[in-house]
Amino acid sequence: METFLFFLFALMAVAGGVLTISRRNPLAGAISLVVTFLAVAGLYGLLQAPFVAVMQVLVYAGAIMVLVVFVIMLLNMPEEDLGQERISRGRLAVGLVVGVVLLTLFAVTWLPLDLSALPAAGQADPPRDFGSIRAVGALLFRSYLYPFEIVSILLLVAMIGAVLLAKRHLD
Amino acid sequence: MEVISSLILVIGRPALMWFLLLNLIPLMIWLERKGSAYIQDRIGPNRAHIGGLRLAGMVHNVADVVKLFTKEDIVPSHVSRGYYIAAPFVAMTVALMTYAVIPFADAVVIGKKSFPMQAANLSVGFLYILAIASLGVYAVVLSGWASNNKYGLLGGLRSSAQLISYEVSMGLSLIGLVMAFQTVELNDIVRGQGELLFGFLPKWGIVIQPLAFVLYLTCAFAETNRNPFDLPEGESEIVAGYHVEYSSMKFALFFMAEYVNILVQGAIVTTLFLGGWQVPWLPTAVLKRHLDVVLPLLAMGTTVILCLSFVILRRYDLANRTRWQDARRREGLWLSRLSLAGALAFLILSTVFVKWPVDSKGGWPSLVVGMDRALHLLPGGVRGAIEQLLYWKGWGGVFTALVQFSAFVTKLLLVAWLFIWVRWTLPRFRYDQLMKLGWQVMLPLALANLVVTGVVYFVQG
Numbered sequence: 001m002e003t004f005l006f007f008l009f010a011l012m013a014v015a016g017g018v019l020t021i022s023r024r025n026p027l028a029g030a031i032s033l034v035v036t037f038l039a040v041a042g043l044y045g046l047l048q049a050p051f052v053a054v055m056q057v058l059v060y061a062g063a064i065m066v067l068v069v070f071v072i073m074l075l076n077m078p079e080e081d082l083g084q085e086r087i088s089r090g091r092l093a094v095g096l097v098v099g100v101v102l103l104t105l106f107a108v109t110w111l112p113l114d115l116s117a118l119p120a121a122g123q124a125d126p127p128r129d130f131g132s133i134r135a136v137g138a139l140l141f142r143s144y145l146y147p148f149e150i151v152s153i154l155l156l157v158a159m160i161g162a163v164l165l166a167k168r169h170l171d
Numbered sequence: 172m173e174v175i176s177s178l179i180l181v182i183g184r185p186a187l188m189w190f191l192l193l194n195l196i197p198l199m200i201w202l203e204r205k206g207s208a209y210i211q212d213r214i215g216p217n218r219a220h221i222g223g224l225r226l227a228g229m230v231h232n233v234a235d236v237v238k239l240f241t242k243e244d245i246v247p248s249h250v251s252r253g254y255y256i257a258a259p260f261v262a263m264t265v266a267l268m269t270y271a272v273i274p275f276a277d278a279v280v281i282g283k284k285s286f287p288m289q290a291a292n293l294s295v296g297f298l299y300i301l302a303i304a305s306l307g308v309y310a311v312v313l314s315g316w317a318s319n320n321k322y323g324l325l326g327g328l329r330s331s332a333q334l335i336s337y338e339v340s341m342g343l344s345l346i347g348l349v350m351a352f353q354t355v356e357l358n359d360i361v362r363g364q365g366e367l368l369f370g371f372l373p374k375w376g377i378v379i380q381p382l383a384f385v386l387y388l389t390c391a392f393a394e395t396n397r398n399p400f401d402l403p404e405g406e407s408e409i410v411a412g413y414h415v416e417y418s419s420m421k422f423a424l425f426f427m428a429e430y431v432n433i434l435v436q437g438a439i440v441t442t443l444f445l446g447g448w449q450v451p452w453l454p455t456a457v458l459k460r461h462l463d464v465v466l467p468l469l470a471m472g473t474t475v476i477l478c479l480s481f482v483i484l485r486r487y488d489l490a491n492r493t494r495w496q497d498a499r500r501r502e503g504l505w506l507s508r509l510s511l512a513g514a515l516a517f518l519i520l521s522t523v524f525v526k527w528p529v530d531s532k533g534g535w536p537s538l539v540v541g542m543d544r545a546l547h548l549l550p551g552g553v554r555g556a557i558e559q560l561l562y563w564k565g566w567g568g569v570f571t572a573l574v575q576f577s578a579f580v581t582k583l584l585l586v587a588w589l590f591i592w593v594r595w596t597l598p599r600f601r602y603d604q605l606m607k608l609g610w611q612v613m614l615p616l617a618l619a620n621l622v623v624t625g626v627v628y629f630v631q632g
Binding site for chain 2: 062073
């Protein structure tokens with residue numbers, strides 16, 4: 001069952017990702033991205049991380065993508081304005097080369113990993129509140145308090161910057 | 172017996188939730204029609220009938236369903252077909268999914284097993300509700316965009332902007348509750364609300380977080396697109412908004428999703444602020460111990476209500492006995508007989524409940540005359556099965572859960588009625604007022620509530 005669910009979610013995630021970049025219509029792309037996010041949330045759920053899974057849905061699928069879709073709707077581009085996307089030979093070649101290089105890099109970094117060091121399937125259950133809000137919260141606010149606060153300041157700066165840019169545009 | 176009972180509970184829990192939810196939709200529509208009628212000094216629907224049975228207009232829903240099913244399902248040629256068709260299903264699915272984590276009774280303990288009375292017992296609790304609810308925007312966005320209609324698009328834009336704005340205060344208003352109960356699991360929150368404050372006041376969310384309750388309720392009105400926040404629709408400006416291009420059952424799905432959303436919000440408000448399945452001053456253990464008092468009392472109460480309805484229906488019937496009768500005039504006769512029979516049944520039930528099932532070797536068979544002898548006439552196997560069923564040790568838990576379930580549904584319906592009441596009482600906002608309220612009043616208040624709660628609990632330790 002778990003294997004089946006894993007492949008289902010993996011397939012959904014990959015298909016959504018491919019559709020996101022291949023669809024010409026921006027809304028179709030955005031919706032495909034939502035599907036990817038939901039599938040990834042399912043994968044987190046399978047990894048015994050319910051809190052991360054729910055946050056994935058709440059933040060990415062439920063908030064960020066809604067804003068993206070909202071903006072696409074506000075712009076409401078007619079079909080003619082989308083333009084034709086043509087993939088030239090040169091671009092295709094560059095893309096292929098970059099893809100192959102990245103794949104080899106992944107293979108080189110991950111293959112030496114000793115897989116036998118990982119617990120086998122079905123063995124070694126995670127601790128009882130693994131991935132729960134309490135566990136994640138304790139990690140964030142005890143062990144990693146400073147990085148967490150620094151990230152939140154970064155987000156605040158980004159937010160103020162966005163407001164400032166939008167304001168200047170309006171004035 | 173064990174296998175059967177666990178099977179019933181495993182399949183039964185989600186089934187019960189669905190049954191409850193889908194069957195409350197017509198009740199809500201009826202409440203909306205009849206309630207608005209009485210608020211506006213009208214009579215409301217009272218014509219449609221089946222063999223003379225009108226049930227105070229409830230049969231009108233059947234006519235509605237038949238109409239919606241048999242109507243032509245038009246898919247306009249200018250829509251984006253896939254998204255257009257998907258949108259109402261997204262609306263309905265999202266609305267129904269939310270209910271999975273709502274506990275509708277305390278966990279039933281049978282033997283050594285404990286069955287949590289919710290469709291899915293997730294450790295993330297109400298965050299799941301917020302996550303699923305945040306997906307509801309897609310139904311609005313997709314239907315508005317896919318309709319390829321300027322009214323639809325404007326309605327979708329308005330609605331989604333409103334949903335996004337109020338989701339923020341909604342989530343924030345709940346954080347104070349998490350601080351108070353130290354958990355996000357809904358069943359634990361409800362259990363925490365069973366305690367007493369100052370020895371007499373139930374520690375309900377509305378008592379310890381009154382501001383959060385008001386904020387959440389306001390956001391719930393906005394999230395369900397109900398008056399005074401029903402800007403997505405507007406006959407004089409954008410017609411029906413995002414579902415202007417929908418007809419037949421696709422429209423019905425949006426319509427049903429609206430009522431499911433009200434019920435969902437009602438359930439959340441009940442669970443988080445009104446004590447959920449808690450019967451006030453009667454925690455589960457006490458309730459279970461005193462079932463032999465509670466159940467007969469409840470049965471007696473039902474008997475009294477049915478007797479009253481018999482008197483009322485009887486008078487209605489006598490007043491309507493004219494010579495040339497419309498079939499509808501005979502309704503009072505049948506209903507009065509039915510309520511009299513019901514009253515008798517509940518009277519018998521109340522005497523049965525005194526001895527059964529609390530005292531598991533009680534005198535149930537001897538209570539009804541001849542029951543003993545009748546049982547002995549049956550073949551041994553069948554008799555054994557019946558006796559096993561009668562003396563099953565799980566009945567106490569089941570009846571406790573039933574009482575708590577009724578408490579939950581009662582509160583849920585009261586909150587749902589509040590939605591209807593407000594809709595027909597308050598005028599609607601202008602769009603800029605709505606946005607101003609959301610961002611400049613609700614959000615600061617929610618944040619202030621959060622800070623104050625945090626400080627209070629920090630000082631208390």
